[in-house]
Amino acid sequence: MENENANLNTPKQRHxxxxxxxxxxxxxxAITALSYLIAGDSVxxxxxxxxxNFTLIILALLGIANVxxxxxxxxxxxxxxxxxxFYKFSSIAYKFKYWYSHWSIFIRFIRYCYFIRGFTN
Structure with missing residues (x-):
């Protein structure tokens, strides 16, 4: 019982x-979303x-949601x-279909799995 109370009183820590x-x-x-909105033509x-312009607005809204x-x-x-x-997996699926090579997608997936591991410890 004391161990459970000790875990509740210990603040969470991240690496x-x-x-x-x-x-x-x-x-x-935040900078990317602002650049989509402010400097959309050059982007x-x-x-x-x-x-x-509609696509740039959607990308800006997704960037704001990610923030x-x-x-x-x-x-x-x-x-x-x-x-x-959800944002990362949908981004990986989109890039897998349209832009990047399969190895680049695999490396991004491994990097994201390492990120998840940081939150589960």
Whole structure:
């Protein structure tokens, strides 16, 4: 019984690399979402083919959602974990179909599994 009470009183801790990754994720996704909204024309020129303004708005909204999920993860909220997981797996599926090689997708999947392992310890 004492062991259960000790676990409840011990604050949660995360590894420093995971904290740095979450902060980097928040900053980079916020900058990316703002660049889609503010400098959409120059961003669309860097994509192969033509990209509509609607697509840039959707990408910006997804970036904002990813920032919100990362902040929730930073606060130890389970919704943040599920949001980031859904975002990452849907992103991997999209890139698997349209953009990247299979090895790049495999490396991203392994990196994400390592990230999940950091939260389960």
């Amino acid at each position: 420093g690399c995971v904290t740095a990754w979450l902060i980097l994720m928040i900053v980079v996704n 669309s020129e860097s994509f192969p083919g033509s990209v509509s 919100i999920f990362a902040v929730l993860l930073f606060q130890w909220n389970k919704l943040g974990f599920w949001g980031v997981s």
